[in-house]
Amino acid sequence: MPSRKSSQNVRSKKNNLPFGGYKRSLELATAGMVEILDIERLVRLIVYMIVKKVRLTHVGILLYNDAKKSYVLTSSKGKKGSVIPKEYIRMENDDVIIKFFAERTNYLINRSGAIRKEDLLKYLKKGTVNNSLRDCIGQLRAEMEDYDVDALVPGYFQTKNLLGILFLGKKSNGSRFQQEELDFFMALARTAVMAIRNAQLYKNIQKIFYGIIKAMSLSIEKFDPDFTRPHMDRMFDMAASMVVKLERRGVVFPDIPKELFISSIFLHDIGKQYTPKEILYKEGPLTQGEWAILKKHPVDGAEIFEQIDGLEEVAAIIRYHQEKFDGSGYPEGLKGYKIPLGARIATIVDSFDAMTHSRPYRKAPFSIEDAVAELIKNKNKQFDPDLVDVFVEVLAEKGMLKDGGGSSKVGHIFNKLLSPRTVA
């Protein structure tokens, strides 16, 4: 056990560190940043960590915004009265601060690239500063005074593009930033830039995914604008409501974004573009051979998405949307919870829509109430029983059930189902 004296020595040594002991904990806290793919959350976290660990009056991040083509104060935190309001600062490319850092003038003034207010003063005292740089530094000082910041730390992407600037307020203990601290903040900014770029790339990939889905929906539009397309649009709407409701109940969705999950349900029938129209729209019963062709549409649709790495879940929802809870569906006869959640949702919404809407060859066979009664009758046979309950709640909330279901012939069932339940 260390003696009392030696432990006091350790403590006083720690207090004498230029970082006041925050360096290690801030390094640890930033280590997992690249895992965060939500830019807003990431930036808020960076700001929060610096305020908390370094103990500053306030911290803000000015970040380049692609849509606004300017730098915007994206996140800001600190003590009341000192914090700069979010979006209060917006700077164009020709703003003095932006030009100063974009053109790398900062490295003339401090070798680390980060700038303290006193560095500017010290530099101005040199006799060799030309007038335009003197003006620029004067404006920079004025801006730092306005925002009450003691240091500015730039973040560069691929060592050339200025991605953003960290605004550091005063240290709560009144001390000044040391050179080692500026070096450390520049290293931290490099990690933050990597994490932010990673999150931005992820967002772009998501955009590409949605672009693919949009393109796919166009192919459905061309193939069957009158029936399959409106059917899929209604599916999207109902599936989205189901997903929102399930999420509120704490159901965790697979490893794909919610929007992509809903889009997969929307695309469930994409394989029908390979089914001959004479089979799709045939009046009267299908022959065995025609059934066999129609039954290929889930696999045909899934095979499109199986070509794209990372969209396995989308493919699985499409492949299994005709499976039944009791194992009597197709293409593989999967049973119960072996059927992916998205496919179990799709089959309910799909059947309801088929029962309540006309086809070219027939009128809608069921009223909404009769269709709901049919879904309930087929719980545990065709459908996941808990998801049927949630679906009925969604219909009631959308006002699609007569008197909220209260006076219809299956009203007592609705009333029972409308009480909160947990979905497995």
Ligand SMILES: [Fe+2]
């Ligand atoms: Fe289908």
Ligand SMILES: [Fe+2]
């Ligand atoms: Fe369908």
